[in-house]
Amino acid sequence: MAPGQYSADPVKHTLSPIVTGATVIGMKYGGGVLIACDTLASYGSQARYKDVCRLKKVGKYTIMGASGEFSDFQYISDMLDELDDQDFLHEDNCHMGPHEYSSYIGRVMYNRRSKMNPLYNQFVIAGKKDGKSMLSFVDHQGTYFEEDYIATGFGSYLAMPILRNEWRADLTLEEAKAMVVKCLKVCFYRDCRAYNKIQIATCDGETQSISDPITMDHFWGHSLWLEKRLEQTSRGTADTW
Template identity: 25%
Template structure:
């Protein structure tokens, strides 16, 4: 009952997540921020079991910060995604975390932007765009049709807005609020934190 969307272009990543926090068929609140900022230019959005998403997100967040303190430099986006994948894989047969994620980051001025898709089975793939949840059934075809690597920031946000409008129009679940984050060479920032209007 959650939805994560992400688009990676040449110089930035846009991550969008719904703001619902629910249990079973009930919505507890509609202003939940599902993004964890791992570093200055690295972040992850999480969806899954509510008892797993926050503890696992905080665990990853604190361990990436600990790595930076111990070694004096930050993990690259790929290294951070590999670390997260190993943690999920290690826990898979002991006490698994039912957490799906999109990890986005920008590796300084030379490294460029990257987006990684990861599910609760520790499957990891570097992707140009990704989605999790029921909303992915409606949004992946839109992303496949309209995605270009050279999208501007505004165009990428509008593309995710198209996906969200379709989700709100077609999906029986109520997802009125989404929060958009952009990750680029300047850091992680919120670009939209309101309900997205449905297209007619």
Template identity: 45%
Template sequence: MNHLPQAWGRPRDDVYGAYDASHLQTSGPQQHTQSPIVTGTSVVAVKFKDGVVIAADNLASYGSLARFTDVKRLRKFNSQVVVGFGGDVSDMQYLDRLLSSLDIRENYSTTETPLNAKNLHTYLSKVMYKRRSDFNPLWNHILVAGLEHENKPFLASVDLLGTTFSSPTLATGFGAHLAQPILRRVVPDEATVESVSREQAVALVKECMKVLFYRDARSLDKYSIAVVTKDGIDLKEDEKLESQSWAFAEGIRGYGTQVN
């Protein structure tokens, strides 16, 4: 073996002949990700009178396998914004590095006004639309929760096509089917946001996480939840559904072998 640093581990050319790397070459087209592999499921968020509550479970699934059980899908950006990621985990990590780089540039800039939630949502929508236009999309559905000018609550989404949407309640993945009806019972429109307290919003989101755990096969009972107000971000990354288990299934009668 050739143990010189420039060719560690390769056979010696003077003994075995020059290394043939032709099999590494390809004349085919450049290929991009056709579908996500390791994915996170729902992100749920709701506005209340003083801010926004957002939550996402800590599971990353490899297809239908619950592979990684400690993947945090909420990211803080400065003291006013939380970004929640649904979809491909590797693309989430890429966007996380992108946001970290942006945050560093912001900290070194001379601008006194930091980026707020609306600014960040606009930036992410441009990133997602550009990648979609390159036929190399980032396979994520993102919720941006935080405050805009005059500490007004802000909540909006952007998907892999760069499509944007804003609402007092939002959910991605299966949560768009299961959590949104629960959220809209309490916050049907923008006019009702002022009547919702922080405690009500947190309880509402926790109820949605419980329903998703029981009904979505790609979810977990361990989740992250963040509350964004003018006082900052209260982020808890290891919350667990209280007294939730499938133990009640043992008492169900009517199917399978009956004992006593």
């Protein structure tokens, strides 16, 4: 645009994520699927909103979690609620499941990406229908794939090694919960956008549930961390002269 000219379009801020959520962990276990994330929505780098739910029940057989821009997650949530209402009004006793919702979200994300105005989210969509568990990932470009365990955001670096080493297809619900707590605790220690209050959503094909917030234990009293910085520096350089 030439200097001095103005666009007729309104000013948009959709390309600059402001309020964002961090890691989401998803995995299959012996009886269904599970998704977990913390309750923090950061305003830039400030830990501003500490009681935010980034998990959602969708339809009768599906749950989902989102990292990234929280307002875009709210936008997608409203679209899914409308889609669920339309599904209900058909009254054909045929309900959408996790495959259908994953495909829908993937097409929406790709459409917005193609318009150069993406929704800045990474979604974990999970569910169990007709006895089959399903876990999928969709990002802001519309990339879609299915896996046995998934981590978004910084958790794709910090949590995935734990999941690769410890995940089994026959995990019990309690073992799966313990594993996601372990993953999110590592993220809390290593990721400045993570928080120690988490929620866990489960779906076993008959019921969907989102837990109340759970506060994870943590420990910061390591002796090396408590020493004065000058003493650490002096001790570390004493033998170099």
